[in-house]
Each structure stands twice: as C-alpha cells, then as structure tokens.
Amino acid sequence: MHTPSPHTDEYRKGLLYAFGCYFIWGLFPLYWYPITGANMDMDAAQILAQRISWSSVFSVIVLLLMKQGGTLLKAIANRKLLLTFVCSAAAISLNWLVYLWAITHHHILDASLGYFIAPLVNVLLGRLFFKEMLNRMQLAALTLALVGILWLAVPAGHMPWVSLLLAGSFGLYGLVRKLAPLDSLTGMTLETLLMLPFALAYLAYTAQQGALVFGSLDTLQISVLVGSGAITVIPLLMFAAGAKRISLGDLGMIQYISPSMQFLLGLTLFGEAFNMQRFTGYLWVWVGVALYAWSVLRKK
Helix, strand or coil: CCCCCCCCHHHHHHHHHHHHHHHHHHCHHHHHHHHHCCCCCCCHHHHHHHHHHHHHHHHHHHHHHCCCHHHHHHHHHCHHHHHHHHHHHHHHHHHHHHHHHHHHCCCHHHHHHHHHHHHHHHHHHHHHHHCCCCCHHHHHHHHHHHHHHHHHHHHHCCCCHHHHHHHHHHHHHHHHHHHCCCCHHHHHHHHHHHHHHHHHHHHHHHHHCCCCCHHHCCHHHHHHHHHHHHHHHHHHHHHHHHHHHCCHHHHHHHCCHHHHHHHHHHHCCCCCCCCHHHHHHHHHHHHHHHHHHHHHHHHC
16 A cells, blocks of 8 residues: 655644554553552453453444444454454453553553563564564664563563563564454454453353452443443554554654653652663663664665
C-alpha cells in the first residue's frame, strides 16, 4: 500500500492516530489503578479474564457495526489461519497477563523497559525468521540492549523476567500476525473469541471457589473492567489507521511515547525504587534504542 506524502492531510491524520494510540497505551497504569491498587484483592489472572471477556463483547459489536462479520466467518473456516491465530492469541494473552501482573505488583518500571526492548526484539526476529539484514548500527543496538539486560541481571542474581517476557511475547505476537495477514479488527475479534472460553471457565472456577471479586467492586472499578473492552480495541484501531498512513520509521519512533510515559509514571506517581545500578542498566538499553532509532532515521 502506498504511504501518503508527509506533507498531506492524510499523513498528518496518520500521525495523530499514532500519537493518540501510544498516548492511551502510555496511560494504562493509571487506567488500571482503581483495580490494581494496594487495597485490591483482584489478581492479575482474574483481571485478564475480565479484560478478555469485555474485549470480546466490544470487538464483536464494532465488527458487526462495520459489517465485517463475513471476514470473521471466513477466517474461522480456514483451519491453517485459525491455528495461526490460536498462537497469536496465546502470545497476546501471555503479554497481557505479565503486564497486569507487573502493574499489580508495582513493577511498572520493568514493564516500561520491556516495551523499550520490544522493537529490538522485532529486529532480531526479522533476522531469524525473514533473513532481514542488520546493519552495523542495528547490531550495535542489540548488543547494547543485551549489555543493559545483563547489567540488571547479574547484581540482582536473576534476569529481568518481566521485561523479557513482555518484549518476547509482544515480539512473537507481531511475528505471528505478520505470518497471518488479517485486518486489525477482525484479527483482534478472532483472538479474543479464541481466548473467551478459557476466560469464562476461569471466572466460573473463581466464582465456585468464592473468590470472584466482581460483585464486591464499586461503580468506578466495575466501569474500569467493563470499559477494558473499549480501551483495548480503540487504540488498536487507531494504530491500524496510523500504520496505513505513515511510514514504519515514523511509527517506530512514535511508539517510544508509551514506555516513556509508563516509566515516568512508575518513577513519580507510583514511587517505584530506582537506584543508580538500575539506572545504568536502563541507560545501556536506552542508548541501544537511540542507536536503533538513528539507524532508521538515516534511511529516510
């Protein structure tokens, strides 16, 4: 598809969509806070099950309003495509679960680091699976990110698993979706529908055990869960609209808005610990990201 010229209204509209998408994602720690605060007993798995359920409802409604039900039925009838989306649904489920666990257990900084690393994981996966060539700057960027990860891991005695799982699962999700081209809305609807039986089964199990928290929530907390369908699908549609109108290079640069906002929220509003040793590890990753960004800009 031809990308509009940077000087056209369509391109500027695409930039607004992209900025809006990543701005919303950057505010996710704030959005989820009413049900992830210190006084909440709702664990990440239960929040995930609720998010999947309401995302299924919202995406199906939007899909029907946009008259794309036929596309979904064709995708379901295609066994190979369906199997591919089972894999993508598993990858995004893991990503959502780890992210919700991170903000529930006050690891927002680790989550932001994961999304800083994610573009570099995409570069690595592109090399491994599509034989995409890496220039010297990109190789250096990957090396610097690896140094940062090891810097964080060695003194702590363990790897930064939250960051690595977020980056890896999001990278695998993008890889699988690249192998199974389907428009964003239909793909998202199919994924949530594939996850829905497991989500409902888990909610039924927690209800049977007397651990279902939904009934004890206040109006704001219920609104957050019900609204999670919209807050999941709308940014995704904005992302798709932006990606159609602007270059991948610009899209790649804009995406750093989200982890930057989450990092600042974790450091300031949520008061997470951040010592010099940790800062040095993050700095290695940031330098790698900056080098990667510069390599993209040089191509333009």
